[in-house]
Amino acid sequence: MFKIRKAKDSDIPEVMKINLETLPENYWYGFYKNLLDNWGEAFLVAEKEGVLVGYAMSRIEEQSDPVLLGLAKDEVSVWRRVISTIKGDLRKVGHLVSIAVRAPYRRIGIGTALLRETISVVDKFYNAESLYLEVRVTNYPAISLYEKFGFRKARIVKGYYSDGEDAYVMVLRLKPTQA
Ligand SMILES: CC(C)(COP(=O)(O)OP(=O)(O)OC[C@H]1O[C@@H](n2cnc3c(N)ncnc32)[C@H](O)[C@@H]1OP(=O)(O)O)[C@@H](O)C(=O)NCCC(=O)NCCS
Structure with missing residues (x-):
């Protein structure tokens, strides 16, 4: 059994360790602290028998890009992006910055539980329109997890990662689409 709970300041060093073990995208202490201080409801950890085994951390942003809002696919969005930006039509969206589970604890539903709670908090607590x-x-396990929750591949960002690999931007619309 494991439990999902909100992170505390004292969890940050262990979260940083999990991040270093599991992902090449690493951050400095102040980055984590800033997320926790500003969007603490969406900074979650998974605990099993008193050990931290995973985390998910998100922030809430103001965006006008219809792709990030889950309202358009990349190829049709160029003019809408320009128009939305000019109109200053900023809306609240969640950005899942990082999620990871320690290798020995994978495939038992912890990633699913972290993502389910993230979606719930970003939708209900922060009232965001989408989560991206x-x-x-090439990260098939993660892409498969996101697709199970209904995330769509909305855009490719060429050379997004420091080693040159491309990224998919994946988006889940949380609110009904208005006409
Ligand atoms: C992605 C990650 C968080 C999933 O965590 P997890 O606890 O293993 O996830 P779950 O046990 O809840 O699995 C949920 C689904 O994810 C997918 N999945 C997870 N691991 C997978 C794998 N090795 N191969 C294929 N699909 C996989 C499956 O669809 C799985 O559902 P299933 O078990 O019913 O087939 C974990 O693999 C991880 O920490 N990876 C390294 C860090 C990372 O890549 N983070 C994402 C950065 S964008």
């Missing part, structure tokens, strides 16, 4: 994330185009 970037993922390596």
Whole structure:
């Protein structure tokens, strides 16, 4: 059994360790602290027998890009992006910055539980219109997890990662689409 709970300041060093073990995208202490201080409801950890085994951290952004809002596919969005930007039509969206589970604890539903709670908090607590994330185009386990929750591949960002790999931007619309 494991439990999902909100992170505390004292969890940050262990979250940083999990991140270093599991992902090449690493951050400095202040980056984590800033997310926790500003969007603490969406900074989650998974705990099993008193050990931190995973985390998911998100922030809430103001965006006008219809792709990030889950309203358009990349190829039709160029003019809408320009128009939305000019109109200053900013809306609240969630950005899943990082999610990871320690290798020995994978495939038992912890990633699913972290993502389910993230979606719930970003939707209900922060009232965001969508949740988006970037993922390596070869990260099949993560892409499969996101697709199970209904995330769509909305855009490719060429050379997004520091080693040159491309990213998919994947988006989940949380609110009904208005006409
Ligand atoms: C992606 C990750 C968070 C999934 O965590 P997890 O706890 O193993 O996920 P779950 O056990 O809840 O699995 C949920 C679904 O994810 C997909 N999945 C997870 N691992 C997979 C794998 N090795 N191969 C294929 N699909 C996989 C499956 O669809 C799985 O559902 P299933 O078990 O019913 O087939 C984990 O693999 C991880 O930490 N990876 C390294 C960090 C990372 O890549 N993070 C994402 C960055 S964008």
